[in-house]
Amino acid sequence: ETGVTQTPRHLVMGMTNKKSLKCEQHLGHNAMYWYKQSAKKPLELMFVYSLEERVENNSVPSRFSPECPNSSHLFLHLHTLQPEDSALYLCASSQVGMRQTDTQYFGPGTRLTVL
Amino acid sequence: GENVEQHPSTLSVQEGDSAVIKCTYSDSASNYFPWYKQELGKGPQLIIDIRSNVGEKKDQRIAVTLNKTAKHFSLHITETQPEDSAVYFCAASRGYKLSFGAGTTVTVRA
Numbered sequence: 001e002t003g004v005t006q007t008p009r010h011l012v013m014g015m016t017n018k019k020s021l022k023c024e025q026h027l028g029h030n031a032m033y034w035y036k037q038s039a040k041k042p043l044e045l046m047f048v049y050s051l052e053e054r055v056e057n058n059s060v061p062s063r064f065s066p067e068c069p070n071s072s073h074l075f076l077h078l079h080t081l082q083p084e085d086s087a088l089y090l091c092a093s094s095q096v097g098m099r100q101t102d103t104q105y106f107g108p109g110t111r112l113t114v115l
Numbered sequence: 116g117e118n119v120e121q122h123p124s125t126l127s128v129q130e131g132d133s134a135v136i137k138c139t140y141s142d143s144a145s146n147y148f149p150w151y152k153q154e155l156g157k158g159p160q161l162i163i164d165i166r167s168n169v170g171e172k173k174d175q176r177i178a179v180t181l182n183k184t185a186k187h188f189s190l191h192i193t194e195t196q197p198e199d200s201a202v203y204f205c206a207a208s209r210g211y212k213l214s215f216g217a218g219t220t221v222t223v224r225a
Binding site: 004006031033040041042043045048050055090094100101102103104105106107108109 | 119146147149151156157158159160161164166204208209210211212213214215216217218
């Protein structure tokens, strides 16, 4: 595997389910990101993890919970989601940490549908 | 926070013609401006980027220009080909936070 991989690629879940999205980067990077991509809207940054710290967008509901066990893996735990949470969830990584500007490389995304 | 506006939202060009996408940003401290291409079923892929100390950058058929005074930057694709059909996103950042435009759907007509 190369680059940034995400699993599953598609997920359909009910509002009472609990599921997790997984992201893995094979680039030796030190920072990882979760983005939400909804139709006709700009990409929205949800969470950032680096060696130094975690940053979250305060507008992200608590039903989304990130976990970053090491610099190569990132999870997004989902519980009691709403239909409006249906979107493409993208993971990205960058070489340097959050204190510097650097190129972000994206995975293919997980298409989430909440029924 | 940073606000990035992107125009047009859709663009249809004849194969071989040029395509131009324009973006404006609001935060004068932004110093990095990447462009991404997203094909159906895939994540955004970086195609070119420019930093605030450079006014223009070119890579084969793709070029980006930056006007810091006016706070706008543009993507130019020359000699368009059918494989250039995709959604293109501009972004502006200071530090880790990338602010994206809403995207331009480019269709290249054969």
